Amino acid sequence: MKKVLSVFLCLTLLVSMVPLAFAQEEKTTLSIMYWDATDEKENDDFYWWVMHTYENWEKKDQVALEMLPQTGSSNDMFTKANLMMQSEETSPDIYMDDSFQAVADSAAGYLMDLSDVLAGWNSWNNGSFYEAAKSMVIGEDGGVYGIPFETDARGLWVNTQVLADAGLGAEWAPKSWEELLTGLRQIKAQLPDVIPIWYKPIANSEGTTVNNLLLFLMGTPDGLYDWEAGKWNVKSQGLLDTFTFYETTVKEGLTGTLSELVSSSTESYAYQYLRDGKLGMFVGGSWVAGSQFVKGASFEWEGYENALKFIPVPTQFGQDGGYVTVSGGYALTIPEKSDAKELAAEFLMAMMDDVEGLCHRTIRNGSLACRAINEAPNYNEYTSRPYVELATSFLEWTKYRPQIGAYSTVSSCLSTALEMVVTGTSPKDAMNDLARDVANAIGEENTQSLIE
């Protein structure tokens, strides 16, 4: 009896494996690596988009998808992806990369140049994409290494009630750093219990650099990168002034308690204080309201649409059009070592042409679309979101992070220098340390000083 049973079991096993074997031979697998920070799995908006495209894709029957969600910090994902893309065995076929990191990854030879593919794609060439966004993922060699799908803008989230109570008026909009500081001082004078401004000053964080520091640094006459010389400006009056601006906010008590400001949950403090009317303004990205204050989010705030305003950061002296914003965003890329590049490219284009899926992702993620999506059935939901139109209008002054492979390293050093300034190092010392750190990391020949 036992014998019969075991033979039977073996047979069942064998038989059940047959269709599996056949199925595997037929379908090509596309693996997709993407960032799902909070492990939402099937509820993730990117996942939804991929599945939406896949269900309606003509090649659905020939292709199977393997989803590779990455949880945790984006930095951990970059590290893992970089290691995976070094080998054919582990490389994903599609990788959702942050645009600034994609430039570095292209310099490393990890990503496929999509120029030829895109040349034959209607949507890329008929003006559907914002030209500025297209340039986000152009590598140092001029190749196009990814299709950007979402972008954003950065500015000041202000609590209009605080502005009104401080006597600045809800319509207050500073036109230079001096006006901004005057406003902050007035808030402090009129409302001693309210913190005038909050920003993220944490070391080794791209968020610190791009969501905060660059908004001020890019608004000085000296930029971060000198395109003509091909060098990073690691010492400049602009950098010194920027650091001094932050030093002033700390010294005059215009920002939060240092222990909270430099803690790992600095942003949570800001959101909470802003909602509770204890904070005047927060330097942050256009996605903040849509991801933090909406119903069901961590800092749910009823009526935030009326209490909260999004205003642009002024340039230092009001020069160059008066305002500055910095944009980033994610892009879809194809690793050089993928074994199904053609198919992956086809799927990418199908995803970008699936405007409904893209629109869904953009709405849920609180970002701005990189291409026209007005044909999407859910387009109304997109435009009816507060701040979308406003944030889109910011793109007029937008600056992108320098598309140079070394940017991520420079950014890390910049954020470290800012934390030093905020915790008491003098702007000058911080700048000297920064210059040395950057020179150390990317070579002194790639840096320059604009002042003595």
Added chain:
Amino acid sequence: MKKQPVRKFVFLLPATLIIAVFFLIPALLCVAYSFTDLALTGSNAKQLTFVGLSNYAKMFADTKVLRAARNTVVFTLGSIAGQSILGFSIAYLLREKRVWVRRVVGSIVMIGWVMPEVVAATCMNSFFADRGTLNAGLNLIGIKGISWLFTYPMLTVILANIWRGTAFSMMNYQAALDDVDTSILESAMLDGCGEISSIFRIILPVLKKTVATNSMLITLSTLGCFGMIWILTGGGPGGKTNTMTVLMYVNAFQNSQLGYGVAISMALLVIGVVFGLLYTRMLGEGEKNEAQD
């Protein structure tokens, strides 16, 4: 007789192979990589270039490294002192106590140690946070709380590490204390030796080897400590708790400069070797003294 060496070799082979594959080769590779510009991304990642001693030259010019080395030594010495003294005291006080007392106290002390580092660090974070358990407790008895992680970051990470590591010292000393001959203690007591002086004049000299071994083991685990610091302070504020391991991680995985990160880990290795030599010296001298006696 002649077959003996061959047999020895055969028996040693599996262990040697495992050590070679999982330890020796990676360690040697690390040494090799520290002379290259190995990077995770960016143009340096395209091809590996030999850059000679430039990573090390960079390191000596980098004030952060010096500061991190100093922080590492402070962190390590603080942890050794705290864990040893506390561990020994608990073990000594629990000696000859009832079984259930030993069990209850022992288990409580062990909690920090059996938890994974990340969990322990998260617990410590909510304990020391501005609105954490510690400050709430202080407020209850009328003392105004302070922001531990910001005002005394180094002290706080050391305390957190002591909390986690004390159990290990306690167990070491408990085992060793059982070996101290009670008749010596009793006769010392009869000769009029007090409790404190019996600790310093009898127990500690007898436990000398345990002290050295225990310190050595704590040193090794503390030098490599990363999760606790990373979660509590991330090396901040303003680099005040930036140790060599944190610096290494930041350079290798956040700035993508693996070559430089590996070079820093080599410096960490040197610090470890110096400590190691000190302890072996200490043990060696102890043995010499015993031989002379």
